[in-house]
Amino acid sequence: MEISIKTNLYKRSNARWMIVVFLFIVTAVNYGDRATLGIAGKAMQGELGFNAADMGWVMSSFGIAYVIGQLPGGWLLDRFGSKRVYFLSIAFWSIFTLLQGTVHFFIGAWAIIMLFTFRFLMGFAEAPSFPGNSRITAAWFPAKERATAVAIFNSAQYFATVIFAPIMGWLTHEYGWQSVFFFMGGIGILVSIATLVVIRNPKDHPWANEAEVDYIKEGGALIDMDQKKSGGKKQGPKLSYLLQLITNRMLLGVYLGQYCINCLTFFFISWFPIYLATERGMNIKAVGFAAAVPAIAGFVGGISGGVFSDYLMRKTNSLSISRKTPIVTGMLLSMTMIFCNYVDSIALVIFFMSLAFFGKGIGALGWAVMADTAPKEMSGLAGGLFNMFGNASSIISPIIIGYIVAWTGRFEWALVFVAVHALIAAFSYLVLVGPINRMELKK
Known part of the structure; x- marks a missing residue:
């Protein structure tokens, strides 16, 4: 028996980890595109005449469209499957990223109008990306590996800063801010093409053998989500189901938590480089490298949080303990940013x-919780709703931070706000959340 078990384990493929590596790459490009204004913003303000409040509105344009697109994006994922929607999402957001490099051709107020428009369209195109990540993870990973998988692709937001911030800072310094958008848009178009090869259902993927499919299915992976949608009558979401999602106490607590976590996310990718350049007087080339240091810490924290959560899951078999412990610990640790108000040293x-x-990074497990709790009939829509609430913060927080900085001329109260x-x-x-478990819809 022992020999047989070892043989089966040896024969099992590991395609699911290749899938999550690809999700990591996609998410890194996703956050690299979002961070373009944080790096190029100061140079754009000088050339195009934007002030801090103007930049806050431009940054929020992404969030406005991203939130509007969540429910349609989630519905499209449930109706047409992950592969097609994921490909189109990446391709279109990359095109609109590239187009932001052309706004200097417009005169006066038209420059900021077109930047707002391209940023808005980029946000709308990105809407299915994270619900797609969650949906793909729920299909490919058993519950005991899911937090690690989510932590891997979610940590790409930090890796994006580590890799892309120095490159974008150098491009801005050497070739002008326009080159940042051309560079990131071009990378995204190439990644979208790769999606057509990599993203498939577990049962249909040439990289996954039967032993792996059986393993992830027995562990609670929802491997049949897209197969169920491939034939028969395809229906849109029922209003009663949607009402259940938005009135469930557990999910409402998760939504509020994600809204607050995303406030931290958007501060780091949008305002943090500008904070270093304006409040701390660093040049743009140095900002790119300095911003990479906290990003490395976030990357390490993100992976650590997922691994720790799955370790607790194996030890306690409790989703509540394994997910809540890292989230609460990580959020309390994040509050140390306030100490920046009391030091002068850049170091x-x-x-x-x-x-x-x-x-x-440790606390950014919202998508793991979503993969654990979303009803299997509406995984895409539930993920879209979760991301819609969470990313309402991407509309509100950049504007509020922009006005705080514009009114006070400094960042102290902005850091307190975050x-x-x-x-x-x-x-x-x-x-608020209470026990964490998969929600069952009432028919």
């Missing part, structure tokens, strides 16, 4: 921001 600023980013969101996220998971 200490980078240290405290790195500590905060490490904590944010840190309070970390505290609310911890409260939400501790008090």
Whole structure:
């Protein structure tokens, strides 16, 4: 028996880990595109005449469209499957990223109008990306490996800064801010083409053998999501199902937590480089490298949080303990960014921001919770709704931070604003969410 078990384990393929590596690459490009304004923003403000409030509105345009697109994006994923929708999403958001490099051809107010428009369209095209990631993860990974898988692709947001911020800073310095958008848009178009080869259902994928498919199915993976949609009558979401999603206490707590966590995310990818350049007086080339240090800490924290969560899952067999412990711990650690208000040393600023980013990485398990809790009949739509609530923060927080900075001329209260969101996220998971389990829809 022991020999037979070892043989079966040896023969099992590991295609699921190749899939999550690809999700990591896609997510890195996704966040690299979002971070373009954070790196190129100061140069654009100088050339095109934007102030901090203008930049806040431009940054929020992405979030407005991203939120609007969540429910349609989730519905498209459930109706047409992950592969086609994922490909089109990546291709179109990359095109609109590239087009942002052309706004200098427009005169006066038209430049900011066109930048707002291209950023808006990019956000709308990106809407299915994270619900797609969650959907693909739920189809490919058993519950005991799911947090690690989610942590891997989610940590790409930090890796994107580590890799792309120095490159984008160098491009801005050497070739102008336009080159940043051309570079990132071009990479995204290439990645979209690769999607057609890599993303498939577990049962249909040439990289996955029967032993692996059986293993992930027995572990709770929803391997039949797209097969069920491939034939027969395809129906849109029922209103009663949608009402159940938005009135469930557990999910409402998760939505609030994700809203607050995303406030930290968008501060780091949007305002943090500008904070270093304006508040701390760093040149744009140095900003790209300095911003990479907290991003490395976030990357390490992100992987650590997922591995720790799955370790707790194996030890306790409790989704509540295994998911809540890293999230609450990480959010409390993120509040250390407030200490930046009391130091003058750049090295200490980078240290405290790195500590905060490490904590944010540990606590960024919202998508793992979503993969654990979304009803299997509406995984895409549930993920879209979750992302819609979470990314309402991408509309509100950039605008508020922009006005705080414009009114006060400094970032102290902006850092307090972000840190309070970390505290609310911890409260939400501790008090509001309750036991974590997969929601069952009432027919």
